[in-house]
Amino acid sequence: MTTxxxxxxxxxxxxxxxxxxxxFGRTVQFLRDAPPELRGDFAAIALTNLSEAYxxxxxxxxxx
Numbered sequence: 586m587t588t589x590x591x592x593x594x595x596x597x598x599x600x601x602x603x604x605x606x607x608x609f610g611r612t613v614q615f616l617r618d619a620p621p622e623l624r625g626d627f628a629a630i631a632l633t634n635l636s637e638a639y640x641x642x643x644x645x646x647x648x649x
Contacts, residue, residue: 606614616624 616627619627
């Protein structure tokens with residue numbers, strides 16, 4: 586699977602900030618042009634993280 590580090594490409598942080606794009610915008614643009622396998626990997630990672638966050642929130646709610 587691909588890590589978030591590889592999504593940044595070769596641009597520096599200063600150059601990215603100067604372009605006016607947010608991290609979200611850059612990620613969306615990258616994914617539009619990415620091969621289906623990479624988009625699938627990204628979706629799987631995102632859903633896993635979302636599931637973990639949901640489970641943690643549910644556990645906190647039960648504890649309260």
